[in-house]
Amino acid sequence: MAEKILTGIKPTGQLTLGNYIGVLKHLHKEVERGDCYYFIADLHALTLPIDPEVLRQNSIDLACFYLAAGLDPKKVTLFLQSSVSAHAELNAIMQNYLYMGELSRMTQFKDKSSKMKESAIGLGLFAYPVLMACDIVLYDASAIPVGEDQIQHVELTRDLVNRFNNRYGDILVMPKAEVRKVGARIMSLSDPTVKMSKSDPKGDIFLKDDLKTIRKKIMSAVTDSGCEVKFDQENKPGISNLLTIYAALKDISIEEAEKEFEGYRYGDFKKAVADVVCAEMEIFQNKYREILETKAYEEALREGAKRAQAIANQTLKRVKNAVGLLDIE
Ligand code: ATP
Ligand code: MG
16 A cells, blocks of 8 residues: 655644745655645634634645645645545544543643633644544554654654554554654744744744845844854754754755855855745745646645545544444445
């Protein structure tokens, strides 16, 4: 059986360079090793307050971004999570196999809820990892390319699969998170001790920023005392982050990047990073604009939904049968 590769991105805000380097940039290569399922996690986007029109626009943008990143919708299954009802149905079953204690230990929940009034924290934010586990197991996915922050959720999915299969037999496929060696956690340019995040946009580079803005943001990125361009996350988090961005985009190791910048001053180093980011973004943004204009994403999402539904419904049936829900078709 071909390997199944799956990943999703939430349409919660404008995509950042972190999303691009951490996952998006590399997704087109995965078709060489198996069947790819890539989705717009729009149900997950509802876990924090969001304006309906913004959600719609973000979802369209995200579809265009996936395609601009070089995905061929005939070769990968690209779809909206909400257009495959099996996600929500499986969620109703699986919420009984993950427990309050383990969900309350999730770092993402702690981070996001700590910024909110307790009376405003929705159940969906707490239960997010249950739905994410369903997203994964529905497609029998074994490889989950994600940024570092999602490892904990994939680990929880693994616990669920173990628990479920121990009880009911070999029903679900065991997934594994796959993170990039370089670029699994791009940090904010204004505070390199926190992750670049689209729902917390201080210090982000957005994929839709014009090139002048991108250059300006990089040139004014927080750097560290000293003057050597060296990778040292503890003492030089700002420089290390810029080195990571450079190495990830050039597809070289951190050591190779360090060598290139031996003897450079911070200003010249930043200029070189800005050149590389702008060169890549220029090509990417041109593709994005073309896809947005021709609305090529509409057909891709329609076809993707059909293919995704067919696979997801099979898994749902298998699970319903395993837990004892009557099938009277
Ligand atoms: P949000 O603030 O809404 O959670 P986000 O930027 O974290 O937004 P997600 O939709 O949660 O984006 O994540 C999409 C993918 O991008 C995930 O695989 C995630 O691990 C990855 N990712 C997110 N931020 C970064 C980052 N700073 N560096 C590398 N990968 C990232
Ligand atoms: Mg996130």
